[in-house]
Amino acid sequence: MNRPQPPAFATWLMSTLLLGDNAEALIGDLIEQHRRGRSSTWYSRQAARAIVTTFAAEMWQQRLLAIVAIGLGTYFAQIYMFIVRPSWVAELDRLWYPYLISSRWSWMVINPWAYRLQLYSLTGRAVYCAFLLAVVWILCRLHPRQRGLLATLFCVTQIGLCMPALRTGLTTWLHEPGNPIWFFSLLWFSLFTFVAIPFSIHAGSRLGKPLT
Amino acid sequence: MATRGFLGGFELLVLLALIRLDQEAYGVPIAAAIEESSGRDVALGSVYITLERLQRKGLVSSRLGEPTAERGGRAKTYFRITAKGLREVRQARQTLITLWQGVPTLTGGVA
Numbered sequence: 001m002n003r004p005q006p007p008a009f010a011t012w013l014m015s016t017l018l019l020g021d022n023a024e025a026l027i028g029d030l031i032e033q034h035r036r037g038r039s040s041t042w043y044s045r046q047a048a049r050a051i052v053t054t055f056a057a058e059m060w061q062q063r064l065l066a067i068v069a070i071g072l073g074t075y076f077a078q079i080y081m082f083i084v085r086p087s088w089v090a091e092l093d094r095l096w097y098p099y100l101i102s103s104r105w106s107w108m109v110i111n112p113w114a115y116r117l118q119l120y121s122l123t124g125r126a127v128y129c130a131f132l133l134a135v136v137w138i139l140c141r142l143h144p145r146q147r148g149l150l151a152t153l154f155c156v157t158q159i160g161l162c163m164p165a166l167r168t169g170l171t172t173w174l175h176e177p178g179n180p181i182w183f184f185s186l187l188w189f190s191l192f193t194f195v196a197i198p199f200s201i202h203a204g205s206r207l208g209k210p211l212t
Numbered sequence: 213m214a215t216r217g218f219l220g221g222f223e224l225l226v227l228l229a230l231i232r233l234d235q236e237a238y239g240v241p242i243a244a245a246i247e248e249s250s251g252r253d254v255a256l257g258s259v260y261i262t263l264e265r266l267q268r269k270g271l272v273s274s275r276l277g278e279p280t281a282e283r284g285g286r287a288k289t290y291f292r293i294t295a296k297g298l299r300e301v302r303q304a305r306q307t308l309i310t311l312w313q314g315v316p317t318l319t320g321g322v323a
Contacts, residue, residue, distance in 0.1 A: 007283075011284075020260060020264055021264060022239075022263070022264060022274075022289050023287065023289065024286050025238070025239060025260070025288060025289035026239060026257065026260050027284070027286055028280075028283035028284060028286030028288065029238070029239035029240050029256055029283070029288075030256060031282075031283050031284040032240060032282055032283045033256075035241060035282055044253060046257065047254055049255045049257050049258075050255065050257030050260075051256075051257075052255055053255065053257045053258055053261055054261060055266075057264075075242070211275065
């Protein structure tokens with residue numbers, strides 16, 4: 001007999017975002033209830049409520065750590081600029097793309113596709129993500145039980161900080177939708193915000209898991 | 213007079229459900245017992261948050277069951293009330309009884 005499967009996305013969201021010591025037991029309970037006849041809507045609603053309530057409870061329980069994580073996340077760009085000097089990034093740029101520094105503008109004109117791919121910002125963004133991963137990893141090693149809370153707060157603050165630039169990118173593109181430069185600029189920055197940053201934070205928190 | 217934390221309304225309901233269910237108390241039957249007696253929808257997430265809080269207070273203990281296929285390979289966490297938890301429930305009951313005795317009939321509107 002085929003058992004009804006609960007909504008996979010809701011289960012994945014819970015596996016990723018649910019906080020607390022009993023997260024696995026809670027997911028198991030919801031799956032059990034779904035298989036006993038509860039609807040998928042009920043399951044998804046319970047999953048959403050569980051994520052929000054456990055997050056709020058964990059934040060209240062660990063409020064000092066939460067304040068530190070929000071502060072660190074908010075000023076992360078400044079910390080990055082202070083520790084990882086732009087000149088170091090320029091040195092890295094020179095390693096993998098020797099023409100980049102010396103003839104930047106001419107290179108862009110000669111090779112518009114290279115410009116559209118925004119290779120000139122790739123090193124800086126990669127280093128930023130690596131630095132983010134390292135900081136999250138250190139924090140998660142220091143507070144292994146609060147890995148989920150730290151990762152979520154870092155993710156929220158980092159994405160939140162990218163929002164003004166994203167809005168500018170979007171309005172610029174909407175003013176001139178036919179211009180590929182604005183389109184690619186928005187596309188790459190969106191990928192950086194919604195894929196690269198969350199992935200780096202997630203990887204940092206996963207690597208920060210204590211060895212068993 | 214020494215200050216002591218009172219049990220919250222939902223905490224008391226969860227502890228009473230634990231007493232009723234005894235050995236078989238995990239998330240689903242606890243939520244069902246509260247829903248049955250209160251007639252309200254109970255979020256499983258809220259039940260677990262309360263259980264974790266009670267555990268931190270030392271009023272509840274837990275043990276891990278075996279993972280089953282019905283639960284997608286996830287184990288149940290069984291909860292049990294501790295001696296300290298029982299004392300707190302008795303105290304809460306006594307407080308409620310004492311307070312109720314001073315309350316006149318609740319029929320009709322607010323005076």
